[in-house]
Amino acid sequence: MSVLIRVRDGAATIIPAEASDDDATAPFAVALVEARGALLRWDVLSDETHPDAVVWDAAAARDVLEEFYGVEVAEAVAGPTAATIPVTPGSGTTSSGTARTLAMLTWARAWWPAGAAVPALDPAILDAEIALATAAVEHLLDDDEAVERALADAAGAEHALRRVPALAAEAAQLSEMLAALAEDYGVDLDADTTGPVAAAPREEWALAAGGHAPSAGIELGGGTAAVAWRDVPAQTVAADVDARWALRQKGALYLHVCVTAAPGDGDTALRARFGPAALGIDVTLQREGAGFHATAEVPDEVVSLPAAERTLWVRDPRLVDEPGPAEDSRLRGGIVALALARLAHPNTLAERAAVGR
Structure with missing residues (x-):
């Protein structure tokens, strides 16, 4: 294996030698x-076990780069020009695997595509596993207090681990390891006795995906729209269920919007814009049960909108001001398929607990 080192604006990028300049992927596909x-x-x-890397401080990263790629690559990164360098055989075998474990756990915490087809992972169990994985690669990390922070995030894990009786032995072992790590670092795990809210059972989410569509009045139109994962906080809405809208006449004309929520009790205030921005139809979605809902009276002219302008954009206004390009549906489908494949052969306690729930 060889890697290509590019130097741009004072930062070096390490990627596989065969990668193209245009290679890029969405944030939800990167750990x-x-x-x-x-x-x-x-x-x-x-x-691939070897990571790509963006190096902003070659001197600080020297030991990390040597461990993952070998001395020759570490030295070349400090150079002023691009170069193609072979990776030292055997380098990074252990470190890459351990670091990738942490990366995949934190990816799952942020981007796991929970929804109708994919059961959610218990965030508190993930936090416990992240804390242990963080300690395993502490010597590589930029944050000197990374383990303490991870342990603080895992303060409610004990309660969550008691919710998996089918995996009691494994949960007890994880709990003991977490307690020992916390003692070593002087972190009090009893500060939070509840932790993040666990996911609802699968059957509840199947019902939620079916939705509760308003039935009052005469329906004059309706449709669905994909919610861009980048436009909402991670694990806010169900990743594999489109938002739904309907126009109903009951005296006045009303717009109804429903978005299936991701597992948990988060009450993030989402907004939904219907039609062109100039029309000014922008409603606040409120959490109600297993979904986010809004109903608003709209002008009668909305019924006459061309099909191409009957658009729905759901987002958290703290994250984005304007809609971006549509996310690649094949890439999103690949992420959902990855989650299902991992659940078929679970590697973590959080995954095994989700399968058994």
């Missing part, structure tokens, strides 16, 4: 570890 002086990146849809 990350912030190492000393470099950001390590894995394509979650690839089996």
